Amino acid sequence: MRVYLTNAGVVTLLEPANFRGLDVLIDPQAPDQIERAISRIGKREGEGHVRLSPSVLRFLSPHAGEAEWEENFDKMIAYATKAGWVDDSNMVRAHITFAEPQPSITPDVFKAAMRALPAGIAAITTGQGDGRAAFIVSSLVSISAEPPLVGFFANRTVSALPTILAENKFAANVLGTGQEDVVQTMCSAPQGPARFSNGTWLEGKNGLPVLDGALATLECDIISSTTVGTHQFIVGHIRHSSSAEAIHPLVNFNGGVRHLPERLSA
Numbered sequence: 377m378r379v380y381l382t383n384a385g386v387v388t389l390l391e392p393a394n395f396r397g398l399d400v401l402i403d404p405q406a407p408d409q410i411e412r413a414i415s416r417i418g419k420r421e422g423e424g425h426v427r428l429s430p431s432v433l434r435f436l437s438p439h440a441g442e443a444e445w446e447e448n449f450d451k452m453i454a455y456a457t458k459a460g461w462v463d464d465s466n467m468v469r470a471h472i473t474f475a476e477p478q479p480s481i482t483p484d485v486f487k488a489a490m491r492a493l494p495a496g497i498a499a500i501t502t503g504q505g506d507g508r509a510a511f512i513v514s515s516l517v518s519i520s521a522e523p524p525l526v527g528f529f530a531n532r533t534v535s536a537l538p539t540i541l542a543e544n545k546f547a548a549n550v551l552g553t554g555q556e557d558v559v560q561t562m563c564s565a566p567q568g569p570a571r572f573s574n575g576t577w578l579e580g581k582n583g584l585p586v587l588d589g590a591l592a593t594l595e596c597d598i599i600s601s602t603t604v605g606t607h608q609f610i611v612g613h614i615r616h617s618s619s620a621e622a623i624h625p626l627v628n629f630n631g632g633v634r635h636l637p638e639r640l641s642a
């Protein structure tokens with residue numbers, strides 16, 4: 377198995393059911409980023425090794441708790457102990473492998489491709505009264521119906537992010553025709569109550585700002601926040617939801633806010 381320290385800030389376990397070897401695979405990235413990633417999983421030992429707690433491997437493995445995986449994992453740790461790779465504090469030694477640079481694309485090429493992707497628009501809101509914060513996303517994504525989950529990606533520079541994380545809850549207000557000004561205000565007004573000066577904002581069942589007449593409002597408790605590249609991926613468990621019909625959604629496409637054309641006849 378391989379603990380993979382990606383250059384997107386994500387740590388994963390590759391080949392979790394391969395018990396014949398253990399190493400730490402590191403993507404090309406800045407030295408301080410490498411050291412921070414290593415400190416998340418264990419301790420560096422010299423130039424070429426990392427000391428890992430077996431519980432880190434168990435935490436990363438999607439198979440932990442399955443009888444067969446646990447049996448093979450125990451055997452692997454026993455083998456490593458016999459070979460002298462496990463120290464007195466039960467930390468196992470893993471070799472570092474530096475991944476070869478892979479092809480990638482520039483931010484401009486990325487943006488050109490993403491402009492081709494139509495996406496709905498939502499106002500993410502949090503807080504109460506003078507402590508309210510908000511920003512606009514086109515990255516709201518449906519994740520799961522049971523449990524009911526949605527998520528969105530927030531650039532870590534977004535001014536509303538510290539409030540969203542401190543409140544640990546958010547509302548996603550899906551915007552429709554007639555709510556273009558909400559987008560405009562939320563992208564230009566200073567962070568805080570001024571962002572709510574367009575539209576009628578009510579207090580939702582969870583105490584979050586919800587837009588009267590939004591296509592849908594989803595009041596959520598945050599269950600995870602993960603660093604992915606420049607963004608935080610925030611997942612919320614939907615506690616309350618309402619939806620309206622009869623208005624058309626706003627759509628972000630080719631760098632602009634648009635209306636969705638009529639449905640094609642079947």
Ligand SMILES: Cc1cc2nc3c(=O)[nH]c(=O)nc-3n(C[C@H](O)[C@H](O)[C@H](O)COP(=O)(O)O)c2cc1C
Nearest residue numbers: 497511512513514515529530531533534535536628
């Ligand atoms: C249509 C549209 C969609 C956007 N989608 C996102 C998004 O999904 N994630 C994000 O971090 N920013 C997104 N932005 C940008 C943020 O809304 C905005 O840049 C952000 O609020 C940063 O400024 P602020 O810190 O003043 O809020 C979007 C902007 C627009 C106009």
